[in-house]
Structure formats: C-alpha cells, structure tokens
Amino acid sequence: MEEQIFFELNSVYRDNMRIKGYTFGSGEKSACIVGATRGNEVQQVYICSRLINILGQLEQQNKIKDGKSVTVVPCVNSHSMNIGKRFWSTDNTDINRMFPGYDLGETTQRIAAGVFKNVSNYKFGIQFTSFYMQGSFIPHVRMMKTGFEDIELAKDFGLPYVFRREARPYDTTTLNYNWQIWETKAFSVYTNATDSIDTNSAAEAVNAVLSFLNKQGIIDYNCHEGYISKFIDGQELVNVKTLTAGFFIRYAQVNARVKKGDLLAVIADPYTGEVTDRITSPTNGIVFFHADQPVIYSHTPLYRIIPTDDLI
Amino acid sequence: MVQTIASVGLPIDEMLMIQKNRLIPQSGLSGNEKRISIVTGTHGDELEGQYVCYELQRRIKENEECLTGIVDVYPSLNPLGIDSITRGMPGFDLDMNRLFPGSENGSMPEYIASQIINDLSGSAAVIDIHASNIFLEEIPQVRINELSQDTLVPLAKLLNVDYIWIHSSATVLESTLAYSLNIIGTPTLVVEMGVGMRITKKYGDQLVDGIFALMKELGIWSGEVPTPKTPIISEDGEVSFINARKSGVFVPSVEHWKNVKKGDHIGDILNPLTGEIHQKITSETDGIVFTLREYPIVSEGSLIARILA
Ligand SMILES: [Zn+2]
Numbered sequence: 001m002e003e004q005i006f007f008e009l010n011s012v013y014r015d016n017m018r019i020k021g022y023t024f025g026s027g028e029k030s031a032c033i034v035g036a037t038r039g040n041e042v043q044q045v046y047i048c049s050r051l052i053n054i055l056g057q058l059e060q061q062n063k064i065k066d067g068k069s070v071t072v073v074p075c076v077n078s079h080s081m082n083i084g085k086r087f088w089s090t091d092n093t094d095i096n097r098m099f100p101g102y103d104l105g106e107t108t109q110r111i112a113a114g115v116f117k118n119v120s121n122y123k124f125g126i127q128f129t130s131f132y133m134q135g136s137f138i139p140h141v142r143m144m145k146t147g148f149e150d151i152e153l154a155k156d157f158g159l160p161y162v163f164r165r166e167a168r169p170y171d172t173t174t175l176n177y178n179w180q181i182w183e184t185k186a187f188s189v190y191t192n193a194t195d196s197i198d199t200n201s202a203a204e205a206v207n208a209v210l211s212f213l214n215k216q217g218i219i220d221y222n223c224h225e226g227y228i229s230k231f232i233d234g235q236e237l238v239n240v241k242t243l244t245a246g247f248f249i250r251y252a253q254v255n256a257r258v259k260k261g262d263l264l265a266v267i268a269d270p271y272t273g274e275v276t277d278r279i280t281s282p283t284n285g286i287v288f289f290h291a292d293q294p295v296i297y298s299h300t301p302l303y304r305i306i307p308t309d310d311l312i
Numbered sequence: 313m314v315q316t317i318a319s320v321g322l323p324i325d326e327m328l329m330i331q332k333n334r335l336i337p338q339s340g341l342s343g344n345e346k347r348i349s350i351v352t353g354t355h356g357d358e359l360e361g362q363y364v365c366y367e368l369q370r371r372i373k374e375n376e377e378c379l380t381g382i383v384d385v386y387p388s389l390n391p392l393g394i395d396s397i398t399r400g401m402p403g404f405d406l407d408m409n410r411l412f413p414g415s416e417n418g419s420m421p422e423y424i425a426s427q428i429i430n431d432l433s434g435s436a437a438v439i440d441i442h443a444s445n446i447f448l449e450e451i452p453q454v455r456i457n458e459l460s461q462d463t464l465v466p467l468a469k470l471l472n473v474d475y476i477w478i479h480s481s482a483t484v485l486e487s488t489l490a491y492s493l494n495i496i497g498t499p500t501l502v503v504e505m506g507v508g509m510r511i512t513k514k515y516g517d518q519l520v521d522g523i524f525a526l527m528k529e530l531g532i533w534s535g536e537v538p539t540p541k542t543p544i545i546s547e548d549g550e551v552s553f554i555n556a557r558k559s560g561v562f563v564p565s566v567e568h569w570k571n572v573k574k575g576d577h578i579g580d581i582l583n584p585l586t587g588e589i590h591q592k593i594t595s596e597t598d599g600i601v602f603t604l605r606e607y608p609i610v611s612e613g614s615l616i617a618r619i620l621a
Contacts, residue, residue, distance in 0.1 A: 010612055012559045012583060012590075086405055090611060091447065097484075104555060107613035132406065133419065169486035170410050239417070245321030270324045295323030297403070299420040 001056050006073065007114030009107070017079045019111070021118055023071045024055040025064035030218045032122040032184070033072045033209065034115075034175060037096040037129065038087065039080025043193040044128035047202045048074035051209060055219075063220040070218060071122070076115050096129065097170060099178040116178065124216065125179040125186040126209060130194040133301070135291045136254045139204055141229070142188040144171055148180040151231055154187055156215045157208040158226020161288070161306075165234035192254075232306055237288060240303040244277040246270050248296040252303070256287045257310070264303055270295065283307045317386075318427035320420050328392060330424060332431070335369065335383040338376055346530050347382035349432050350523065352441040354408050354489060356393020356400070360506040361441030363516040368523055372533075381532030384435070389428060389489075397509070399445070410484075412492035429492055436530045437467055438500040439523060440490055446508035447607040448615060451569045452515050455502045457481050458547075460494045465545070468501055470529055472522025472540040474569070475602055475620070478547045507606045544600075546620055552597050554617045556581055556610040558590035566617075568604040578617055581610060597621050 007019040035041065035048035052072050058064055075081065079089045087094050093108045100120075101113025119125065131137070140161040143149040154162040171177050179186035189208060192201040207223055214221040244267045252264040258281040267277040279302055289304040296302070318330040337345065350368060352361025365387040372379055388394050392402045400407050401421050414425025432438050444450040453475040454468040461478050468476050485491055493500040503519060506512040525540045527533035556562070564579035566572055572595045581591040593616060603618035610616070 010559050012561075012585070013609075090609070091445075092399060104553075105613060106555065106615060107611045110613040132404070169483050172483045241417070241419075245323050247323070297323065297328075297420040298321035299418075299423040301419055 001052075001059060006118040007076075007111060009079070009111065011079075014079070019073065019076050019078075019115060021071050021073045022052045022055075023069055024059045025069040025218075027067035027069055029071075029122040030068040030216070031070045031124040031126065031213055032119045033070070033126045033128075034076070034119055035072075035074040035128050036081065037076050037127075037175065038094065039077050039082075039084065039089075040086045040195040041075075041128070041130050042081070042195055043191065043197055043202060044130070045075045045081070046197050047128050047191070047205045048072050050202060050206045054206065054210065058219055058221065065218055065220060068218045070213065071119070073115065073119060076111065096175055097173045099173055099175045100182070112175075116175070119175075120179065120182050120184060122184050124212075125176070125184040126212075127175055127186070127188045128205065129176075129188050129190070131190065133291065134293050135289055136192055137190050137289050138255050138286075139189075139191050139201065139208075141208075142190055143186070144177060144180075146177065146180050148183075148185075150185050153185060155229040155231070157187070157189065157212045157229070159189070159204075159208050159229055160227045162229045162231045163234070163288075164231070232288075236307065237304045238283050238285065238307055239301050240264065240279060240282065240305065241299060241301045242267050242277050242279055242296070243298050245296060245298040246276055248291065248293060248300075248302065250290060250292070252281070252287050252290070254287050254290060257285075257308075258287060258305065259284050265290075267296070279303070281305060284310060317431040318424050320424060328424075330386070330389060330391065330428065332384050332386040333369065335372055335379060335385070337379050337381070341382070345381040346436040346532055347384060347434070348523070348527055348530060348532055349384040349386065349435040349438045350441070351386040351389055351428075351432065351438060351489070353386075353388035353394050354390055354440070355442060355445070355508075356390050356396065356398045356402075357446055357508045358399075358443035359394070359509060359511055360443035360516060362387055363511045363513060364441055364519055364523075367516055367520045371520065371524070375535050378533055378535030380534050381436075381527070381530065383527070383532065384431075386428075386432075399508075409489060410487045412487055412489045413496075425489075428489070429496075432489075432493060432500075433496055433498050435498050436532070437526060438490075438493055438498060439471070439503060439526075440500055441503045441505075441519070443506045443508055443510075444504055444603075447605065449507040449568055449604050449606045450504045451475055451602045452503065452505040452518055453477055453602070454543075455479060455504055457485065457491060457494070460499075463499050464494070464501055467499060467526060467529075469543060470522060470526040470540050471501065471503065472518055472525060472538070473503065473505070473543050474541070476543045476545045477551070478545065480548055544620065550621045552599070552619045552621065553615065554578060554593060554595075554619065556591065556593075556612060556614045556616055559611045560584075560590040561608050562605050562610045562614075562616060563608070564604060566601055566604070568601060571598075571600050572619065573598050579605075593617075595619060
C-alpha cells in the first residue's frame with residue numbers, strides 16, 4: 001500500500017486539508033474509487049476505509065493481479081466534514097459540481113482539479129455518493145445517459161439494480177460525467193445511509209466493489225457474486241408525490257412489494273393529527289426509493305416505484 | 313395589485329408564497345400593453361434588488377399618468393432564503409438558479425421554478441437583478457450569454473450600467489432563469505451589481521434610471537427619462553482574473569472601478585498570526601478593476617479581482 005497526498009490546501013486558521021490516495025498493486029491504472037465529496041457523506045468514507053483495509057490484506061496475500069493497480073481516495077472534503085457542513089466550508093459550493101476543475105480558478109475548482117488529475121486515466125472509476133434529496137434507495141449502481149455508459153458492465157457489481165437516468169445540464173460538472181468524457185468507465189454506487197454508518201449496507205457495497213474488481217481480473221477474490229442485476233431506465237419508475245404538507249407517516253419501506261391501491265403512507269396535520277392525504281400505490285411494483293423526512297413540504301416526491309406485472 | 317404566482321405548503325402551519333405586484337395604466341388595460349418584469353432575490357443573500365423594486369415603484373407612482381404598459385415586480389423568488397440569510401433554498405441546500413425551467417410535477421423547488429417561468433414568459437423584457445455574493449463587489453453590469461447577444465445587447469445598452477460582459481456559453485448555465493427564458497423567446501437581462509448582504513443606494517438609483525429608459529423604448533413609459541450612459545462592452549478574452557495564491561487576510565490597496573497599470577499594487581494577503589505578508593498582489597495588465605474582493609478572509613484560489621484590459 002502506498003499512501004500519497006494528492007492535493008494539499010493551505011489554510012491560515014486551521015490545519016491544511018490533505019486529500020489522500022491509497023494505492024494497491026502497481027502497473028496499469030485499473031480502478032479508482034472515490035468516497036465523500038460532501039461533508040455529510042460519512043458512510044461513503046466508512047465504505048472506503050473498509051476497502052482500504054481489505055485491499056491491504058489482499059495485497060499482502062499477493063491477490064492484486066500482476067500489473068494492475070487500484071487507488072482509493074476516501075474523502076476529498078475533510079474540511080467540511082470536520083465542521084459538520086455538507087458543502088465547502090467557506091463559500092458553500094459543491095466540489096462534485098466543479099469537475100474537471102481548474103487549477104488557476106476558485107478554491108473548490110482547484111480542489112476538483114487536484115483530485116481529477118490524480119483519479120483520471122483509470123480504466124474504471126467508482127464513486128460512492130449521495131442523493132440531493134433525503135431518502136432511502138434499494139442499493140444500486142447509478143449511471144447517467146451520456147452515450148458512454150456501459151450497462152452490462154455495471155451488472156458486474158451484483159447489486160439488485162442498475163439504474164440509468166437522463167443527464168441534466170448541471171450534471172456535466174460531476175466527477176462521474178467527467179470520468180466518462182475522459183474515457184474512464186464510471187459508476188456511482190448508492191447504498192442506504194449517508195450521514196450515519198450502516199455497517200450492513202457498507203458490507204454490501206464493499207462486496208459489490210470487490211466482486212466487480214474480481215470479475216475484471218484486477219484482484220483475486222473469492223466471494224458471493226450478489227444478484228443478477230435488473231436494469232431500469234429512469235422514465236420507467238412511477239413517481240408518487242403529495243400536494244399536502246405535514247407529518248409523513250410511512251408504512252411501505254424500501255424493497256417492499258406493493259399492489260395497486262395499497263396504502264404507502266399518510267400525511268397528517270401537524271397539530272390536529274387529522275389525516276390530510278392518503279398515499280396509495282398507483283401500480284403493482286417494488287419500492288425503489290422513499291423520502292424519509294419526518295415532516296414534508298407539499299409537492300414532495302415521496303416514493304419511486306418499479307412497476308411489475310406480478311399478481312401478489 | 314399583489315398577486316401570488318405560486319404557493320406551497322410548509323410542514324408546520326405556514327404557506328410559502330412567491331408574490332408579485334402588478335402596476336397597470338390608470339386608464340386600465342386594452343390588452344395590447346407590453347409588460348416588463350423585474351425579478352430578484354433568487355439568491356437569498358443578494359439584496360441590492362430589494363431597493364430597486366421599491367424605488368422603481370415609488371417613481372412610477374409619482375407620475376402614474378405616464379405608465380402605458382404593465383410593470384410586474386417580483387422582489388423575492390426565494391423568500392425563505394432572504395428571510396433566513398441563506399443563498400440557496402433552505403431545506404434543500406440547492407442553488408435555485410440551477411433548477412430552471414423546473415417541472416410542474418417535480419419536487420417543491422422544481423414546481424416553484426416552473427410556476428415562475430410560466431408567469432414571466434411573454435414579458436417584453438425581464439430584468440433579473442443579482443448582487444454578486446458576500447465575497448465580491450461588482451460595478452453595475454449586465455451579463456449576456458453569447459448565444460443571445462444579438463437580441464440582448466441593444467436592450468442592455470439602455471439599462472444605464474457601466475459595463476456589459478458577453479460571456480461564452482456553458483452547459484451548466486442552461487439551468488438558469490435567464491437561459492430558460494431567453495430560449496423560449498422572453499428576453500431576459502441579468503444584472504450584477506454591488507455586493508451581497510448590502511444595499512448600495514447609488515447603484516440602485518442608477519439602475520432604476522436605466523429601467524425607465526428601457527420602459528420608454530418598449531412603450532411602457534411615456535414620461536421623461538435620463539439618457540443612459542454608454543457602457544463598456546467586452547468579451548471573455550479581455551477580462552483577466554486575479555486569484556489568491558495563498559490563504560490569509562486580504563487588504564486592498566486599490567479602489568473599485570479605478571484604472572490600474574501593469575505592476576500596480578492591488579493589495580496584500582496578510583498572516584495575522586506571524587505578522588508577515590503572504591502574497592503581494594500586483595496587476596498583470598493595464599485595465600480597470602470591475603470586480604474587487606470585499607470579504608477579507610481568503611483561501612488559495614479565492615477571487616481577488618477581475619480586470620478589464
Ligand atoms: Zn445571484
């Protein structure tokens with residue numbers, strides 16, 4: 001294992017911020033794994049720490065294949081994480097909206113440039129990231145429709161789903177998008193937690209990455225290969241939202257099989273407890289995402305459901 | 313007449329409302345009047361537009377008989393942000409100016425964005441007033457995407473600003489209010505002036521003069537208007553950026569909107585702990601300082617100044 005400082009930001013009032021990379025094996029730049037770009041992505045750092053630990057053991061057992069190397073960058077935003085902020089500590093910009101970066105630009109552009117210089121030119125890029133809305137997902141590999149995405153390869157993670165969505169204008173500045181533009185095959189892995197540690201979910205993510213690296217011939221790792229992933233396109237999902245605000249009392253959880261008409265949740269008046277909206281499923285299907293705030297605004301998307309034919 | 317153009321329920325006994333005030337001619341509407349829309353407050357920490365909204369209406373009301381079209385004034389597209397001194401949309405940590413054109417069926421911020429676009433579309437002109445941020449002070453200027461310069465530059469010249477910056481297009485900017493409106497044929501001018509969290513009355517008065525000149529041109533105002541000043545017009549290539557190479561405390565030694573020569577001292581980045589100068593900043597070009605760092609604490613990379621050659 002080689003520990004390197006990929007980027008160091010000088011500071012007058014606090015310790016410098018060091019972005020570290022841990023490399024295993026040598027030779028071809030086979031795979032790069034990036035954890036937290038935002039200060040609340042604690043689970044993402046935790047998953048990376050597990051991977052660094054296990055890859056270190058594999059390296060000692062000579063199980064990193066000859067001529068292959070894997071680099072893990074657990075956190076690119078420790079300054080925000082250390083003060084409990086999601087975005088950049090001074091100007092609140094999002095490092096994951098600054099790629100490929102600019103080394104003569106603003107602070108977060110320089111951070112992104114410093115990171116990108118070190119994480120690009122790999123064959124595969126894997127990022128653990130979080131969703132902009134608070135909520136829970138079925139674990140999945142997420143990709144953007146860029147023309148470069150490789151769905152079949154994404155199934156090698158063995159997570160239950162491979163999900164593809166349309167790219168929006170502001171996605172062009174994410175790490176994932178820029179990896180793809182610069183010919184790295186890029187995948188975002190979503191698991192359950194963000195600002196807390198879920199060890200089971202982390203173990204699933206670690207296993208998915210190791211299984212993927214094994215299938216690409218980068219490491220030698222005998223493990224359970226997970227699921228035969230199902231591909232879903234963003235437009236196939238059925239969105240369920242409410243026009244009412246108040247308490248969000250949830251009955252259907254992630255991964256639940258639901259029938260058309262099943263009660264998913266209720267919205268209740270925060271003072272009188274009166275039920276102001278009953279949220280029912282518009283289709284037979286499986287709950288892919290649900291919001292998990294205790295109170296919600298009106299117009300909040302509450303559920304995303306994968307429609308299925310099964311008659312249960 | 314105050315109208316609510318979008319309203320959304322918040323969880324605990326509160327409605328979020330996006331409101332506008334509509335001023336119409338004393339004689340009523342014939343249906344053929346043109347409309348100008350003044351919008352601001354997308355970024356909750358930018359307040360320069362608040363004074364403009366007030367002052368414009370005050371002056372219209374003083375000579376109401378001269379109003380021959382419709383004036384819609386939207387002081388706060390992000391009312392929760394202004395009220396809580398938050399730049400983005402509180403609760404979502406989202407920059408509202410990256411959500412347009414929004415979507416009727418999307419999340420709450422996307423829904424609001426779509427209602428804003430619906431209401432503004434069809435205006436003869438929209439003026440979207442920004443105030444930089446808390447870090448930088450800007451001279452009154454209009455920023456125009458090169459894709460829409462043919463339509464917008466003639467309108468921008470009437471706005472009585474000092475400077476028009478024609479910038480190159482970038483995909484990420486396609487989610488702004490201005491881009492989304494320009495693309496559907498509603499001419500929208502982005503004004504940047506002053507500094508965040510403050511009101512610079514002089515700049516506000518200057519822009520209001522310009523809005524009257526534009527209203528006159530559009531047939532919305534029949535009264536006398538001042539002759540707008542002739543702005544400097546430039547493209548990206550003529551702008552040079554000075555970013556901090558070191559972290560520390562920036563103390564300027566030039567004034568905003570003043571000429572500098574190559575080699576002139578712009579300011580210093582100091583270390584208050586050791587009493588040393590971390591970086592002595594000099595200009596690399598002859599030009600005029602149109603953006604100047606206002607907030608003293610800087611990190612490596614922080615923008616110090618923009619100089620127009
Ligand atoms: Zn702004």
